[in-house]
Amino acid sequence: MKSPGSTCLWMVTALLAAASLSAQPADYSQYVSPWKTPWAYSGARGPAHWGALDPEYALCNSGKAQSPIDIRAAQPAQLPRLRFDYHLRPVGYVINNGAAIRVNYHDAPGSGDFLYVGARRYQLVQFHFHRPSEESVDGRQYDMVLHLMHKADDGEIAGVAVLLVAGHANAAVERLWQHMPAHEGQSAVPGLELNPADLLPATTGYYTYSGSQTAPPCTEGVRWFVLKTPLEVSAAQIAAYARIYPHDVRPLQPLNGRSVQASE
Secondary structure (H helix, E strand, O other), X not given: OOOHHHHHHHHHHHHHHHHHHHOXXXXXXXXXXXXXXXXXXXXXXOHHHHHHHOHHHOHHHHOOOOOOOEEOOOEEEOOOOEEEEOOOEEEEEEEEOOOOEEEEOOOOOOOOOXXXXXXXXXXXXXXXXXXXXXXXXXXXXXXXXXXEEEEOOOOOEEEEEEEEEEOOOOHHHHHHHOOOOOOOEEEEEEEEEEOHHHHOOOOOOEEEEEEEOOOOOOOEEEEEEEEOOOEXXXXXXXXXXXXXXXXXXXXXXXXXXXXXXXXX
């Protein structure tokens, strides 16, 4: 039996632990390492082994509509234009989730920032970066890529890939990089506001195809929109990311008969 003194100490310890937990973001699992089974971009847990690490990752090896791909011989088509309804608002946290630098959004359904593809609406849920680009166009791999991930009311995922090339510095990227965690974790940035539209090129013609998430669990059914026009970031901004993640990309995946269309 606990003595009164030890019971009191135990209660204080429990209260402190509860207070510590309550101070965390409400959805902390989505901020850092949300995967129950660790994976990596090289070695024994690298892409060639993802499908064997966890039954939930099986599609990483068995799927036939996987991403990223090399975009070649895209077929011109009359496609709806992309409309981005993005706004300036607080970021909250800049996250290093053990695989990339990422920003999450936790808006209630029907609020926040949106991508419109014709009459179809997708809500922005997060964006993250890779170095170099995961996608290639006619065999060319770019310096980096930004993935803006969206979700429709029926659960369909739409990813917008913005290819990044060395050139002039991007002011929005610079603001993010000032708070980029060098190690796994998150940086609270209560004073940082960002409009994701500042991470888009001036023109938004695109390639599109049906693919997957590019990291475990490699879920298929993702509609990808790869913007044709790259966005410039500075060589120094690329180097700053590379000091944390020099190569956080999945190898190119076979097309397996899928069609790739290009907006006119």
